[in-house]
Amino acid sequence: MVAAAEHASDVRARGLSPLWASAAVAFLLFALVVGVLVGPIDLGIGGVLESTAAHLHLPGVSSPLSPTEEAILWQIRVPRVVLAALVGGMLALAGATYQGVFRNPLADPYLLGVAAGAGLGATIAIAYLPAGLRGQRALPVAAFVGGAVAVVLTYAVGRSAKRERDAATLVLAGVTVAAFFTAWQTFLQQQNAETLQQVYTWILGNIPSTGWSDVVLILPYVAVATVVILALRRVVDVLNLGDDEAASLGVNVRRVRLALVVAATLGTAAAVAVSGLIGFVGIIVPHAIRLLSGVGYRALLPLSVIVGAGFLVLADVIARTALSPAEIPLGVVTAFFGAPFFALVLRTTRGGGT
């Protein structure tokens, strides 16, 4: 057994390798820089750097930017980039979490009815709230409440199932609730055709330029969700073996799964509330990482946050500049550029899988 003890340091799980971690962080930094620099008004990289230094109260530096440029940088561009990063990181993390917990490679962040519930909430807000109230504040709140209600309902339906309550039951309950909420939403849209355009715009997803208020709105949810999921990331690898094996390895499957699903869903609902339904991020980002690096969930989950954040910042740059001054819906951009990229990843890698 002496030999075995000597080998102990060689017997380890691949965590977050420095190579992949630094590649992901470099990608995110690149995306953030591009996101801040690119826009209808050229602020210049030097101006942005000096303004940043001034904001950090570095001695002897004052911002070369005009007050208008300062406002564009700090009240429009930076918060929008930060918001896109938060939403993208959250959607990718939630997608990876669902894929692990439900052992389904096609699971996306909207699995348990969040999207349908948020869509219904947004539709109700757009159709029935007085125009003054409807604007920036009420829509995300209504969408968040709708998403949360849908998920609670999904859990209630799942728990009422007489058969064995496994992960599949919950997914079926999610499909049921989503179908019901979508029908309701479609009906409301039919009755309120004049608001169809606005609902449609929301559903296709976009990162709003609303300054810091949306960032402040979702940051607590995204932060808590991320901390909970990353703290449990080793257990996701265990859950990926299936309920029975995870239980026989000492995991309280129901409790851990509930914690993970609640965290992922709450974060998703917050993201959806401000950005609408941005598809594909939660599926392609984790799968691209998995296919390229072949890592388990304990490394995949943190990588998904970083890469998802960078991915959506870049997608948002394309959304707001490609047809400037018009904006392309962000959900269209993520799918339009994400799908071919993912096809390429699928083509050039072998093995992997879930």
Add this chain to the structure above:
Amino acid sequence: MNAIELTNVTVVLGGQPVVDGIEAAVARGEWVALIGPNGAGKTTLLRAIARLVPFAGSIALEGRDTEELHRAELSRLLAVVPQEPSTPPWMTVAEYVLLGRTPHLGALAKEGRRDREAAARALARLDLLEYRERRLGTLSGGEKQRVVVARALAQEARIILLDEPTASLDIGHQQQALELLDVLRGESELTLVAAMHDLTLAAQYANRMVLLDRGHVAADGVPRDVLTEAAIARHYGASIDVVPVGGRIAVIPRRTTSNT
């Protein structure tokens, strides 16, 4: 103290009692083969012992009622080798075996030096140290089986339940796997309970056989007493010959048709 003690254990699935009032005890260090026809309740009984299915009655491991144990405590006493373990192809052998340390870790903890040593010992016992960086997807069926046993060993539980441990192996690997379990049992004073279909193979290794039929214990004793032509005919509906070979016994199916 017995390793496992079953008191009036009943499992009802879909309104039917699949395991029906079983009373049994397994002493420490015993190797018990659980035999019986398809649907006799072997797998369900194993699942009840591992608390993976609700049951009535009581089950004690090393004198402790399983219902009163935390999931992790239970898993430090007992490891399970499932019939079809899930082996994610991207996972390395080291990562998979380290998952066996889960009951020794909190939900938020990661493996420390002690855990890596336990995993290294398990890998060394199964001659798998060289394989530690290999992906599970690149292993053969026999190698995978050893990796799964290594994970159970890394769990450092004194009782191991095995569901058809040789079902997917060829005759050479069947023998290797069972020889290995036998050696491990001797070295580490393990208690083994294995559901098995191959009666001849089971008779070579188990020092006790429990024959289940329709959820009841139909026979319990040393292989020679349990594996009789009458018992197999009655409970399996099979015509066999029991042949003594070198102090042990073999079960050979008898052809009943006579067309040539």
